Amino acid sequence: MLTPQQRTLCQPGLKRLAHPVLPLARLAGMLFLTGPFADLESLLAELTEPVETAGIRYEQPGLELLPYLEAMRPFERLKHPRPPSRVIFAGDLQPVDPFTAIDSWVAQNVLTRELEEINSLLCGPCGCTLCCTGPDRGQQQEFFEIPLSAREAALFDLPRVDNDMSRATSAAADLPLIITDIPFYQRPAALYHWRQGWSMILPRLSICPNLDGASGGCRIYPSRPEVCRRPQIFPYMLERTPDHDREFDGRMLTAFLIRNKMLAIWDCPYVKQFQTEIGVYAQMCGMEPVFKENKA
Secondary structure (H helix, E strand, O other): OOOOHHHOOOHHHHHHHHHHHHHHHHHHHHHHHOOOOOOOHHHHOOOOOOEEEEEEEOOHHHHHHHHHHHHHHHHHHHOOOOOOOOOOEEOOOOEHHHHHHHHHHHHHHHHHHHHHHHHHHHHHHHOOOHHHHHHOOOOOOOOOEEEHHHHHHHOOOOOOOOEEEEEHHOOOOOOOOOOEEEEEHHHOOOEEEEEEEEEEEEEEEEEEOEEEOOOOOOHHHOOOOOHHOOOOOEEEEEHHHHHHEEEEEEEEEEEEEEEEEEEEOOOHHHHHHOOOHHHHHHHHHOOEEEEEOOOO
C-alpha cells in the first residue's frame, strides 16, 4: 500500500484519470464529420465554450484537444478519403465499417498518449523499480524482456547478441537460444536482436544498467524507451494480428483486431492502490478494464 504522502503526490495523476480526453475526442470527431469543417484545426478553433459529454465537463475543449490533434487526424480520412493503410476486424474477424475502424484507431492513439502522461504522474511517487529489474528468487519466470527499437537499444551499455541464430528465433521460443552451452536467460543481462527486433533481457536478480541504485531513479529518464513510458495501464483497443494482413492494390495492409479493453498490471503498487479509479476511467472511455498479473 502507498503511504499517505505517496497518495498525495499521486493526486495530479488521479485528477487526469477522472477527466479522460477520449470522450471529448470522440465528440469532436462527430462534430467534425457532421459540420462544415475542412480540417480538425478549424473545428478546434471553434471549441471555445465549455461542453459536457459522458458526464465530464470540459471547460476549454479546443485547448484540451490540441495536444491530441495528430492522434485525431485519422478522422479527416472520412471527409478526404485516401487509400487504406491498414485493415481492422471485429471480434468475428469481419472487417468493420470505415467509421468504426477510424474511431478505434483514434481511440488507441489518444489513450496511448494520455496514459503515457498519467502513468508517469502515478509511477514517480511510488519509488517502484518493478519494471527495471529481473525476476527475484520467488518468481516463476527465468527472465523479463523489454522490447526496444534499434535507436533505443543504443541507450543501454550492455553486451549485444546479434547473429543468424538470434535473428531466427525469439525470447519466447520453446527451444531457448543457446550461447556457449548456456541458455541465453542464464547469462548476464544483454541486448538481443531477435526475429522481431531488439530487446533487453533481464535474467533473474539482474537490474537495468540505467537504474540508479542510490536514488532508485532512471539515469536516462527524459529519453527513456517507449515501453518504459507506458507502465502499467495501457490501452488494448486494438491487437496487431499479422496472420490477417491483406494485400490491397499491390500493397500489404497491416491487420488489427478490435479488443476494446484497457489492461492494468496488478503487480504495480499504484494499480492496486487505485483499482477503482482505473476501472472508472476505462468505463468512461467505453472500454472494459482488465487487471492482470505480469510477474508471477
